[in-house]
Amino acid sequence: QVQLVQSGSELKKPGASVKVSCKASRYTFTDYAINWVRQAPGQGLEWMGWINVNTGNPTYAQGFTGRFVFSLDTSVGTAYLQISSLKAEDTAVYYCARGAVHYSFDIWGQGTMVTVS
Amino acid sequence: QSVLTQPPSVSAAPGQKVTISCSGSSSNIGNNYVSWYQQLPGTAPKLLIYDSNKRPSGIPDRFSGSKSGTSATLGITGLQTGDEADYYCGTWDSSLSDVVFGGGTKLTVL
Numbered sequence: 407q408v409q410l411v412q413s414g415s416e417l418k419k420p421g422a423s424v425k426v427s428c429k430a431s432r433y434t435f436t437d438y439a440i441n442w443v444r445q446a447p448g449q450g451l452e453w454m455g456w457i458n459v460n461t462g463n464p465t466y467a468q469g470f471t472g473r474f475v476f477s478l479d480t481s482v483g484t485a486y487l488q489i490s491s492l493k494a495e496d497t498a499v500y501y502c503a504r505g506a507v508h509y510s511f512d513i514w515g516q517g518t519m520v521t522v523s
Numbered sequence: 524q525s526v527l528t529q530p531p532s533v534s535a536a537p538g539q540k541v542t543i544s545c546s547g548s549s550s551n552i553g554n555n556y557v558s559w560y561q562q563l564p565g566t567a568p569k570l571l572i573y574d575s576n577k578r579p580s581g582i583p584d585r586f587s588g589s590k591s592g593t594s595a596t597l598g599i600t601g602l603q604t605g606d607e608a609d610y611y612c613g614t615w616d617s618s619l620s621d622v623v624f625g626g627g628t629k630l631t632v633l
Contacts, residue, residue: 450525450627452624453621501568514569518568
């Protein structure tokens with residue numbers, strides 16, 4: 407079935423960087439945007455932004471500029487989230503989600519837990 | 524503090540109906556479509572409702588969505604223990620130019 411499969415959990419030290427991958431399968435990768443959503447432990451969902459899979463142009467939500475970078479490798483149908491200069495408050499589950507109509511998200515990755523400690 | 528306001532928790536008995544509210548403003552719910560997501564414990568969110576009242580294929584008609592003014596409502600009928608989850612509303616906010624979510628509502632099926 408249509409799915410997004412993310413890379414595994416990461417444990418990083420403060421100041422390090424992390425790169426999370428999100429691989430699409432069973433749909434045409436370039437037909438849909440990829441969004442990124444953060445969920446801190448015990449907290450709600452927070453939209454980080456999205457990347458236009460056709461142009462590679464990223465858009466970052468307020469609060470996610472500077473240390474966060476969205477990128478793509480369309481040859482392998484994969485989107486990436488890189489976070490640099492990690493802080494303890496970056497500890498969260500990061501989800502990729504396929505953009506559908508009117509800012510809804512119809513397919514979600516399983517989530518990647520990033521722990522900064 | 525979330526831009527969209529949801530009750531922290533709701534509860535009802537199996538077989539009953541429950542509604543979950545999501546309150547916003549003219550910059551978000553008032554002029555944009557609302558989506559609803561179900562997040563079962565330890566899993567990724569799942570799209571339940573899009574365009575305020577449409578269900579993706581595979582979502583049972585026990586789930587319904589509506590919108591009036593600057594508020595939206597998710598309804599669930601015929602409650603099952605498997606419906607116990609966190610539910611989130613989301614929409615575009617034209618002032619912030621961001622997608623915004625509610626803080627989430629924990630549904631307990633007693």
